[in-house]
Amino acid sequence: MNYSKKVLKYFAKPRNQGPLKDADAVATVGNPKCGDIMRIYIKVGKNKGGEEIIENIGFETLGCGAAIATSSMATEMAKGKTLKEALAITNQMVADELGGLPAPKFHCSNLAATALQKAIKKYQSCKA
Amino acid sequence: MNNNKGIYLDYAATTPVDKNVMKEMIPYFSEKFGNAMSVHNFGQEAQQAIDTARERVAKFFNCSPSEIIFTSGATESNNLTVKGVVKSFYSVSRKKGEIPHIVTTVFEHHCVLDACHAMKKEGLAEITFLPVGRDGIVKIADVKKAIKPNTILISIMYVNNEIGTVQPIAEIGKLIQKLRSNNQGIHYPLLHTDATQSVNYFDCNVKKIGVDLLSFSGHKIYGPKGVGVLFAKRGTPIRRIQDGGDQEYKLRAGTHNVTGIVGLGKAVDMLTASGKQQAIIKKIISLRDYLIKRVLTEIPAAYLNGSKEKRSPNNANFRFDNVEGEGLILSLDLEGIATSTGSACSSGALEPSHVLLALGLKHEQAHGSLRITIGKYTTKAELDRTVKVLKETVQRLRKISGNVLSEFK
Structure with a gap:
């Protein structure tokens, strides 16, 4: 199983890692x-x-490595974006931005965009 | 072994070829290149080399050279065992609906499990997969209970490749011999053991352990890859599964891998003739115990998978709460430390290791496991650095994972 250099970089030094104390919404995916x-x-x-x-x-x-790297990348892609733009981020876009993922990693490990969408929708439904 | 590629702690996956082994192999690539089946001098030279290797291996197992079959490795030896024994069963006329039964365990290597599944799928055999205890050891009582009048083969590994637990093969051997002594003239049930992980460390005297068939690979004992052995006791009902030439007493067709066989012979010889093996084993046990002690005392929520006592000298299999195994081995690899995991993520499968699940571990526990296997070149300094990096890595990955798991409890 070979990861791209970018995956390894985002795994070794993840961006935006850690909980937010003042979060407006939190969402968890996976099992x-x-x-x-x-x-x-x-x-x-x-x-x-x-x-x-x-x-x-x-x-x-x-x-795994892919799960941490995609989480890291997805948060970086979303930061500063409007909610509409952030909602448009897909798991495929996150993988592409990382220079691709090994095939077996798509199923389980590439769910960060799903978690992001879930969090945004949660925020929007709470507000509505 | 700490070369410029880093620290190698995956000896159960494979071992480097010993320099003395390589030295004996080299002439057989292009200088003494003959086909051992050829009549001429070139062929005889190759045949002699194979004979020497066969004698060395036979001496190690305390058997006759004619009971040693060279194969491409343990996977082939195990396939030959399962499929060849079934084939032999059907080589005499059987009553309609008469089907043989095979007993094995849930945590065998996939080559045994899949060969058994294949026999079942083709309607050629029925299979019992025995459970293992939380300690990773098969209970003799379970073996005894599983044996039926139509049981033809019992295949139980000697040492588990992932968790290193040692199975009571000699006791099972006694049980089978007792059973068979009551059935005059009947060979069944046969006892086979996959000894791939045990040849380095445990008694493989086939008369003492009482097996009819035994498999192993050269590359786990500082020999080359692509060569292995099946010991098949004289008179064992088994048929070949690969058609072709008359090599290996007509049990394994295909041109001999002469260089590989020479290397395997030397590697086995070094286990017997050097007299150093006991000292090597002692050193490896003390290093393993040092590693286990440090990891369990210095890293919080760290556990050892499988029995601590009935364990191969070279194996330490840990699990860490709130850490995923692939992230662990990836981090260690980035620091130049090569290890392995039972996590699904490393193999491309969705399910984590069938071995760890067989122990009764939860999925997240199995995913959080790390296998460290050491060898004769491992040093204390390497383990010191490994423990230091492992501590930092577990801490880092736990910080990243937070407490996400709590939502599922």
Whole structure:
């Protein structure tokens, strides 16, 4: 199983790692059976145009190298984006941004975007 | 072994070829290249080399050279055992609906499990997969209970490849011999053991352990890859499963891997003739115990998988709460330390190791496991560095995982 250099970089030095104390929404995906569990924390703010954005984001992940790297990448991609833009991030986009993932990793380990979408929807439904 | 590639702690996966082994192999690549089946001088030279290797291996197992079959490795030896014994069963006319029975364990290597599943799928045999205890050891009482009048083969590994637990093969051997002494003239049930992980460390005198068939690979004992052995006791009902030439007493067709056989012979010889093996084993046991003690005392929520006492000298299999195994081996590898895991993530499978699940571990526990296997080149300094890096890594990965698992409890 060969990981790209970028995957290894994001695994060894993850971005946005850790919980947010003042999170507006938290979402967890995955299950212990697969071995990968990801939790995303988001803090929502507003940009100059008044649109809601991901002001801050954090993650906690129990999982393999790919699970940690994709969590790290997904949070980096979402940070500063409007909620609409962040919702459009897919697991495929996260994998592409990492220079690809080994095939067996797509199933279990590439769920960070799903966790992000779940967190945003949770925030939106709580607000509504 | 600490070369520029880092610290190697995966000796159960494979071992480096010993320099003395390599030295004996080299002439057989292009200088003494003959086909052992050829009549001419070139062939005779190769045949002699094979004969020497066969004698060396026979001496180690305390058997006759004619009971040693060279194969491509333990996977082939195990396939030959399961399928060849079934084939032999059907080589005489059987009553309609008469089907043989095989007993094995749930935590065998996949080559045994899959060969058994294949026999079952083809409707050629029924299989009992014995459970193992939490300590990773098969109970003799379970073996006894599983044997039926139509049982033709019992295949139980000597030492488990993942958790290193030692199975009571000699006791099972006694049980089978007693059973068979009551059935005059009947060879069944045969006893086979996959001894791949035990040849380095445990008594493999086939008369003492009472097996009819025994498999192993050259590359686990500082010999080359692509060569192995099946010991098959004289008179054992087994048929070949690969058609072709008359090599290996017509049990294994295919041109001899002469260099490999020469290397395997030397590697086995070094286990018997050097007189150093006991000292090597003693050193490895003390290093393993040192490693286990340090990991269990210095890393919180760390556990040893499988029995501590009935364990191969070279194996330490740990699990750590709230850590996933692949992340662990990846981090260790980035620091130049080569280990392995039973986590599904490393193999591309979805399920974690069938061995760890067989012990009754939960999925997340199996996923959090790390196998460290040491060898004759391992040093204390290497283990000191490993413990230091392992401590930091477990701490780092636990920080990343937070307490996400608590949601599922």
